[in-house]
Amino acid sequence: MPLLNILLYPDPRLHKIAKPVTVFDARLKKLIKDMADTLYDAPGVGLAASQVDVHEQLVVIDTSDTQDDLQVFINPEILWASSETKLYDEGCLSVPGVYDGVERPAQIKVRALDADGKAFEVSADGLLAVCIQHEMDHLKGKVFVEYLSPLKRNRIKARMLKEERQQRRG
Numbered sequence: 001m002p003l004l005n006i007l008l009y010p011d012p013r014l015h016k017i018a019k020p021v022t023v024f025d026a027r028l029k030k031l032i033k034d035m036a037d038t039l040y041d042a043p044g045v046g047l048a049a050s051q052v053d054v055h056e057q058l059v060v061i062d063t064s065d066t067q068d069d070l071q072v073f074i075n076p077e078i079l080w081a082s083s084e085t086k087l088y089d090e091g092c093l094s095v096p097g098v099y100d101g102v103e104r105p106a107q108i109k110v111r112a113l114d115a116d117g118k119a120f121e122v123s124a125d126g127l128l129a130v131c132i133q134h135e136m137d138h139l140k141g142k143v144f145v146e147y148l149s150p151l152k153r154n155r156i157k158a159r160m161l162k163e164e165r166q167q168r169r170g
Contacts, residue, residue: 004038004052008164009095009143010157018050018057018139020075024117028058032072032115035060040067044093046131048138051094059135063127071122076112076136079121081105088130090144098156102147104133 007014021028031054039047039060049058059073086106091099107125110132114120124132134144145153 002034003041004034006051006093007053009160013053014143015141016055017141018055021056029115036070042093046135048135050138057139061131072115073112076110078108079111080109082107092144095145100148102144
């Protein structure tokens, strides 16, 4: 169960656009398992492959309280999004300790592939809808702080860079 290194904002690799997954093999299944282990260890509710420096369209999500309902979304696409929006306080494993409100569609319908390459669709609202949209943003090279004002974003960036410098000094 090797834990993967989660990239921290403002690492430029977080802005790389992920490529579609085309091969469903043992390497992909191992990546999914390693991402799930990393997600649960963090702990978080969602993790995109982009956050672990693998730029493929793969997301793992588990919004359950018991961490036993892992959902895998490969090459996800939003088929429909409600016009109704909801402000949700979001956080991110790539921006630890930062939470802020982001307004997103309240309900979505998503089509994706599972670990075996089989297509499925899911309708989501609440935390799952927010999480799917948040993780899909990562696949497009977008971090949730980019929805915030430039002032907030710059403060977060400065804090993250300061913490990184302090950690390097040990």
